[in-house]
Amino acid sequence: MRCRKSWRWQQYTVKPMFVDIKRDGAGLRERLLALSPEQKRLMQVMTDVILVWASLWLAFFIRLDDVDKIEPLGGHAWLFVLAPLTSIPLFARFGLYRAVMRYFGNQAFTTIAKAVTAGTVLLALAIYIYGEPPAVIPRSVVIIHWMLCVLLVGGLRVIMRQYFSTDRISLRTTPAIQGGKRRDARPRVVIYGAGAAGNQLLLALRVGREMIPVAFIDDNRELAGRIMSGLPIYGPNDLERVLKETGADEVLMAIPSATRKRRSEVIDRLAPYPIYVRTIPGFMDLASGRVKVEELREVDIDDLLGRDAVQPHPELLERCIKNQIVMVTGAGGSIGSELCRQIVRNRPRTLILFEHSEFALYDIHKELENHARRQHLDLRIVPILGSVRNQRRLLDVMESWGVDTVYHAAAYKHVPMVERNIAEGVVNNIFGTLYAAQAAVQAGVRNFVLISTDKAVRPTNVMGSTKRLAELILQALAAERAPLLHGCADGRRATNKTRFTMVRFGNVLGSSGSVIPLFRQQIRKGGPVTVTHPEITRYFMTIPEAAQLVIQAGSMGEGGDVFVLDMGEPVKIAELAEKMIKLTGLSVRSARNVDGDIAIEFTGLRPGEKLYEELLIGDNVTDTGHPMIMRAEEKKLDWTALRAALTKMDQALKADDYPGVQRLFLELVDGYRPDKEIADLLHRQQAPAAGTGVALRAGA
Secondary structure, X not given: OHHHHHHHHHHHHHHHHHHHXXXXXXXXXXXXXXXXXXXXXXXXXXXXHHHHHHHHHHHHHHHHOOHHHOOXXXXXXXHHHHHHXXXXXXXXXXXXXXXXXXXXXXXXXXXXHHHHHHHHHHHHHHHHHHOOOOOOOOOHHHHHHHHHHHXXXXXXXXXXXXXXXXXXXXXXXXXXXXXXXXXXXXXXXXXXXXXXXXXXXXXXXHHHOOOEEEEEEOOOHHHOXXXXXXXXXXXXXXXXXXXXXXXXXXXXXXXXXXXXXXXXXXXXXXXXOOOEEEEOOOHHHHHHOOOOOOOOEEOOHHHHHOOOOOOOOHHHHHHOOOOOEEEEEOOOOHXXXXXXXXXXXXXXXXXXXXXXXXXXXXXXXXXXXXXXXXXXXXXXXXXXXXXXXXXXXXXXXXXXXXXXXXXXXXXXXXXXXXXXXXXXHHHHHHHHHHHHHHHHHHHOOOEEEEEOOHHHOOOOOHXXXXXXXXXXXXXXXXXXXXXXXXXXXXXXXXXXXXXXXXXXXXXXXXXXXXXXXXXXXXXXXXXXXXXOOOOOEEOEEEHHHHHHHHHHHHHHOOOOEEEEEOOOOOEEHHHHHHHHHHXXXXXXXXXXXXOOOEEEEEOOOOOOOOOOXXXXXXXXXXXXXXXXXXXXXXXXXXXXXXXXXXXXXXXXHHOOOXXXXXXXXXXXXXXXXXXXXXXXXXXXXXXXXXXXXXHHHOOO
């Protein structure tokens, strides 16, 4: 009984002592870190002197196996004085005292070996020059001293790096949770990927001490069950076990070089578990400066789509850009700004940024100027404030600068907003395209590329109808050698040398109006996440990929071509929202899971919104030289008839005759089928007293 009590007494007293020791260790570390650089260097020098002496003494002991034959204060004293005198200056010369101990890298071992080798060589030369020393010095002592010195000097630095880069050194592994309470409030993270990126991330986490890395997960089955950098490695099939055993809060994906398809497979595997998933930036993102090295990003939506981008064809990218004068309308928008970035990389002589938003123009101009300065590009970037609704302004710019290629990205594209501002949508999207195209013809522009949309195919909304009419305008102009321009009362014709091309694609990720930023914002606020319909689907593509394909498709046009980008498989928006919720470590609240974190609410289709978008009006499509670009053969209109219809459209807008606008859409746009709500809206917009239509044209 007494022994049992004594054991209990020891148990209760040892535990606080153990905690105090750890606290004292943490305090010592903080005190050491607080020392001045000069004090730290002095401590390192003194320690290295002791280590050099220790390695020399041990070398004698190992070789002679007799302590009495070692004379550090007698016959060997000169050698013990000379050893640090030859080594320490060389250590300083090789930079050992300039290295920050916490960031001591493995490559520093090579430097240590070089410094120790140089010091040992000098010591050996001194022994040789001395001739007959007063005490015996075996030749092998020098070699043993070299090995021991490398081991002691390098080993101590590794130990100190580990000491300064971790919170504490414990003699036993402690569970994640004890007594229902976590011992440390910091998030515990599992690193997916035990390769070079994973190990670099582990080192960064240990230095930062804001998260606690608890395990690796790796697809390599040979690594499963092994230990790397002090952490266990689990296989991908052990996800449930690793989360349960480690109490992990997050998974950090450290596979930056993996393809999108591979990352999508990993994300699908993680999706069933309520754990937050983030990823480290790719090395190309770091090199280009788009992200910082310390950033951990939320999983990119293009990783969820799981489709790899096709490498661009350089000759197509350069054909309409290199050493030419290029103009981008809507240069400050999502697509327009990315087009500008891609164009700058293909070395035009001059890039003209045409934009009606002052701030958007300032922002993209500053970004491109900084990029050109960093890359030492011989490039002129010209910011021009203007609207595509001003044909005179467009013509002046194109003629003054001698523009070779125009990328027309200026448009209103938000479906519900255009439904409520019909006149503005028609004037900007239809007549803005008409004015830009006619200015290009008059100025002798060689290439004109229109950025179109999948909503132009059998549209149920005004925005899609305006984009399809914009396509029809370019197709009709492309067929005319000397078209009579709209708005020219004198019957003046212009010689048409412009090659018109249209590029049609679906939604781009991260653009203004995209659902992805909206979902992320709603998730941060705690929900609900709003989806219009449980069955609604959309095509998605990343902005850089879309911009590259637009440039390449524009280079392949022969005149009047409609190119369609391969958008992959359509994505169900409800499933996308559910996956985004789960990958933030939250659960979906539903009838089956009433205790979930965030609900998905279905709000109903908005005016003009379709369940399924299409990319082709008909089935007549042919391949091109690019695997992701197809050429569509679709119905065209005669320019004379279309010009007359545009005159009627202009008159209907001026008279606030919105049902007349709708009738023209029905007449001109193939497959236009507005739903009843839109038809009612058009009639309501005509019904109010005089003056209301003016407000609508002003964007009210």
